[in-house]
Amino acid sequence: METPRFIQGVYSFEGQGLERPVPLRPAIAYTVPPDRRAQLIYLRAGNSSAELVYLLLTRDGQPMRYFPIGARAALHVPLVIVEDIHPESVLELSVGAPEGVRGLATIDIGLAEI
Template identity: 55%
Template sequence: MIDSIPRFLNGAYHFIGNGYDKPNLLDPRLVYTVPFDKRAQLIYVRLGNSTSEMIYLSLMHDGKPIRLFPVGAKSASHVPLAVVEDLPPDSRIELFLAAPSGCSGSAVVDLGLVEI
């Protein structure tokens, strides 16, 4: 039996948008590196958006976007992931956010991973 360890990236984070085509790291605390002796899988994402504009979060894997999560204006979403791929050892996961230029608000993030 393989023991799994849950890991979470979560919190409420203030942002100022630079445009939908220019996502930026939402916060340095929203970075996760898979341990050298483990694999990881993304299990779910919950997101909230305080602004009156649509935003999106981009899940980056070693600097490349692998999933996009749009969140409507003054809305929230829960995405249980049915397609789950392994993230190999030493993979770096980051959460970037994109919003219209000058759009200011808060994003609430709860991302769940499991290390195996």
């Protein structure tokens, strides 16, 4: 049976450079239960800053998806290509932003545990 999971909230960030993504505050992490797999279904996000930023979703410390968000903009990404995320995998979300840029990211991520 499929179980929906959501990661939602408003998170602050301060950019350390576009090549140095940093964790959002508070940090966002999700661990797939040991007896399940997960699939990323969609991501909606907003950026309050006046600069382009991107969200980086990592799986076990390795880049999985990049989501660029324009200045003072939002995006909705329904994921058409869905892959299984193995049991006990750890997903984390970071932000890349120009150095010194501060802002808020509004996050809504939908996952399915199967």
